[in-house]
Amino acid sequence: MTLAALGRLLILASLLAATTGAVLGFASGAKKSLIGLQWTRRFAYAFAALMVLATLVMERALVTHDFSVSYVAHVGSRAVPLWVTIVSLWSSLEGSILFWGFVLGIFIAAATLLTRIGHEGEMPYAIATWLTCGSFFSFLIAGPANPFLTVSPVPLDGPGPNPLLQNHILMVAHPPMLYLGYVGMTIPFGFATAALFRGRLELTFLRLIRNSLLLSWIFLTLAIMLGGWWAYEVLGWGGYWAWDPVENASLLPWLTATAALHSAIILQRRGVLKGWTITLVQASFLLTVLGTFMTRSGVFNSVHSFTQSAIGPTILVFLAAVLIGTVTLLALRIDSLESDGSIDGAVSREGSFLLNNLLLAILTFTVLIGTLFPLVVEAISGKQMSVGRPYFDSMVVPAGVALLFLLGVGPALPWGRASREEIKRALLPPLIGAAMLTIAGVAFGARNPWTILTLAFGGYAIQVTVSAMWKAGWKARTTRAYVIHLGFAIAIVAIALSSTMRTQTEVTLAKGQTAKTGNYSVTFLGTELRNEPHRMSSVALIAIAKNGKAIKTLEPRMNQYEMMREPIGTPDVYSTIGGDLYISIASLEESRASLLIITTPFVSWIWFSVVLMAIGGAISLIRFRRVAPAVQPALIDKLETLSHTP
Structure with a gap:
């Protein structure tokens, strides 16, 4: 059997496994069948194994220069180095969709294995949701994006992958990291869908949503940084972010995922915002599908979009189906996720988290409108137009500076109601850090008003963060979240200085x-x-x-x-x-x-600070698994009150 025939057989088998498992999973959830759940898990493992095998077959075809395989004939070359041959897997449309299926299979197998004990009511729906996504991508690979077609006559050599992908070693890391972030959003999406089907969201199940979302967020954070670094090192214009449509496509789910992670903290602490948290998680997945459409459909002209293809309508149909299904499920089931607590005051940590969510939602909407508006105009009138940096800078910079302000003020405030004296004691000391960084920036040459404001808020946030880490100690769970905050504050300050002082x-x-x-x-x-x-x-x-x-x-x-x-x-x-x-x-x-x-x-500070954010997320994820089972919001309030009692 040829490698092309073997690859096609494996993909068709993965489509059968995913489809069967999805149908069985939804049926098992409706009937509460434990036997059905066991078989659903087996189909999930089968789908993952078949996807991994199909990907290994393609890699073998690439490495052995089997030009009878259509994808190898399209991107392979005997002249390129081995590392370029290996990463050619994700250099063009068909291989990148296959790589998506590979990563999805790994995620589904890992999530299924790690949740094999407990949550028997929710897991059939979660696995069925994952396998539904797997069915779609298996269909893409088997049909419109099939990399295993046979070429005749067989060419002696191929053209090699896109030269931009050969031009820097960062292409080894950036696309896989982006796929890990994009595809990983499928897992919390499945958990969130399961919570809606069951009509309940226990704190122990929230932990699964938050863990899986945090993992994807870490990958996506690193991917955005690596993409900016690649652009900086390769494209020759000296910048790292141009508000390119495909750049924006990676930023959009990052914004909603960040909002969801903060919303989950309020939910865990106060027992509120269940429906909002679920909505943000599902929006993050929908935006990754939109990002895939923007990257791989060819509708946007972008240096990051390496392919023109006919699969755009297929992805758009899938996006529409998922959107309709998600909105319908939310409309029917969101009322079942009743709040268990309340928010006591606006001037509190949870109040700042709400403002944080509002600003992130505004940022998401702003970037989404600026990115999609030219496409909508062209579809309606046939006229081409573009929305450039002036729009994004004028809209995003104020919201970003406001987020930096909340990054300092929010963690300084206590949970729940606080007296005026407590608020003063919390908010006044960090003004020293704000003044020091502002003076240092002005002495260095900063004159742009937004840069000076960023320095002030950044200095405030950095002092709040470092002080909180010092008081809590390294072993405290909150300290690990503060590492992320510290990285974010440094990143925003570095971006402001590098953008306005070059x-x-x-x-x-x-x-x-x-x-x-x-x-x-x-x-x-x-x-x-x-x-x-x-x-x-x-x-x-x-x-x-x-x-x-x-x-x-x-x-x-x-x-x-x-x-x-x-x-x-x-x-x-x-x-x-x-x-x-x-x-x-x-x-x-x-x-x-x-x-x-x-x-x-200060460009290098951007790369360092983003890595620091990822490290903070990774440590939070590892340590989070060791935390004792979550207690009820009322008990948390009681413990917080006792901890502030002299």
Whole structure:
């Protein structure tokens, strides 16, 4: 049997397993059948195993250069390095959908295994929901996005994957991390759907929703950072975020997932917002499906969208079906999720969490409108238009600064009602941190009003966060959440400084000539040609010195790939804790180079702070599993009262 035939057989079997398991799961939940639940679990494991096997078959076809397989003929090449061959799996439409199915299978198997004990009433619905999603993606792989078609006659070689995917090692990490974040949203979506079917949301089941959502949030957080880093290191314009539609597609579910995680904390503490929390979880999944449509349908022109395809209508039908089903289920069952408690006061920690949710919802709506509006206009009138950075900056920056303000004020406030004196004692001391960071920023050169405001709120939030971590101690569960807050505060401050204080210079240098920008001296030493199996590179050798002291030689380059008519530029970056020197080639000759030279402060702090956020999330997730079973909201109130009693 050929690899193409074996792959098709495995995908058809996975479609059968997923469909059968989904039908059986919903029936088992309705009839409360434990035997049906056992068989539903078996079908979930079968689906996962078949998807993993199908993916391994494709990887074998890629590595062995089996060009009789259509996908290998489309993206394979004998000339590219092995690592490029391996990651070619997610370099184009059909392989990326197969990789989606692979990740989905892993998630379903892991979630099914970890919930094998308890929640027998909810789990049939959860697994059935997961397998329904699995059925759809199996159908895509078996039909309109089939990577296992047979090619005849068999070509001797292929063109290789998209050159942009070969141009930087970050493409090894960014797409898988994004898929882990996107696909992972299926698991909390299934749990949330099960809660609606059962008409109840116990705190122990909420823990499953929050755990799975937090895991996906961690992956998505890292994916957004890696995508920005890739754009910064590869595209040559010196930025890391351009409000590109596909960039926005990853941000949207991150915003709603962040809101859901905070809403879940209020639910655990106060027993309120059950329906809202479930709605946010389901919205996060719907936005990942929308993101998949935006990325893989070809309706948006984006450097991140590498494919034009005909599967867009199919994904759109699936999105519409899930949306209608979700809204219908919410309308019919949300009233059954009654609140067990109440919120005592607006000036409290839970009050700040509500404002946090409101701002995140506004941000989501703002970004969604700006992203989809051009598509709607084109569909109605046939006219093409774009919504650019001015719109997003003017709408998002104020909301983002307000979120940073709440990041400081919220954790400083106590849970429940507080006296005026308690509020003063909580909110006044962090003004020292606000003043210190603002003064430091102004001394460094910050003049933009929004940047100065960001520095003030950032300093406030950082002092609140560090102080709370110090008082609680490392072993406290809240401390691990504060690590995320600290990372977020640093990230927003770094983004504000790097966005408003960068300098940009375009110079043309002859061989041996030097240009100055700030404290840096840049000398063009000449060019060098480098041949690799999959590309030819023209490298500009640039010696850099700071304050007269030689530092290193940067090597921005122009890479020529066989399948591309024009070369692709790759900048080179000298990074320090205080900022980056970024050099990109505009044009290059043997004895002359036109260069774009950019200095940007504190860029590396963005990458560091996002990793810090992910570490905080991971530690919270690990430690969260060791926490004793959640107590009722009334008991929590009593314990909080006693803890504040002198």
